[in-house]
Amino acid sequence: MKEKIAKKEIPFNIVVFSILLVIGIIMIVPFIIMIVIALERYANVQPPFPITFNVKEPSFFNFNLILENGGLVQSYINSFIIAVGSVIVNLFSVLLAGFAFSKGKFKGKNLILVLILATMMIPFETRMIPMYLMFNDFGLKNSFLALILPSVVDGFGILLVKNFFDMIPDSLMEASQIDGCNKFQSFFRIFLPFTGSISATLVILKFMSSWNSLLWPLIILSDEKKQTVPMFISSFSYENGSRLAGSTMAAAFLGIIPVVVIYLLLQRFVIQSIATTGLKE
Known part of the structure; x- marks a missing residue:
């Protein structure tokens, strides 16, 4: 058969x-x-x-051309600072929020979750001007913090982590509370060790999103020394505005290397996060 x-x-x-x-x-x-x-x-x-x-x-003329003045190296450093900062902030907020929405019990939980998820349906272009005015009032214009702090709220990441924690039996939370753990201790001691695979998925998504971001950095950053890799790539042109195809493609090739490396290093954890969807029965 x-x-x-x-x-x-x-x-x-x-x-x-x-x-x-x-x-x-x-x-x-x-x-x-x-x-x-x-x-x-x-x-x-x-x-x-x-x-x-x-x-x-x-x-390798085109590669030598974009590497000769050190602009790409500085852009790499800037993008790494922004991407790593965004990943750290995003992981901290998303894991805690996802755990709270999954295992926590408080009034208005479902309403707050719906409001956070609703932000996924609001185009960035409609939030762009208010965000610019807000960060300008805070004195964070032309600052990396203006590119890192928006990662605190991530509706998709929160939903992803919530669904992940939903698959972990509630009995673990009850057992930890019987042993005298409060909710924070339960999270850090019991549940956090389970999040390796889902955290790897979040790292890939947030790193790629931050590294490839162009519109918001163009708006909030005015200092050429703080430009990111996508900004550096977009800067290649003749005086008459025609595109330098060879140099642009060389810069683009070097620009995608970090994203590819991060994915290759963490892909096995992403596969594990998919495989663990049957944890709770």
């Missing part, structure tokens, strides 16, 4: 694999094109068109 079921699944698996293969190729082609243009010696003068996967004159 099992052999018959296995044989029936073979065509289905082939179709699924073929679809995923096509999607994977479609997603990776733009990155290949980016690398080809970055390695093309005269891409700044004459971008390759039509696009080919063959580098006519391979050279």
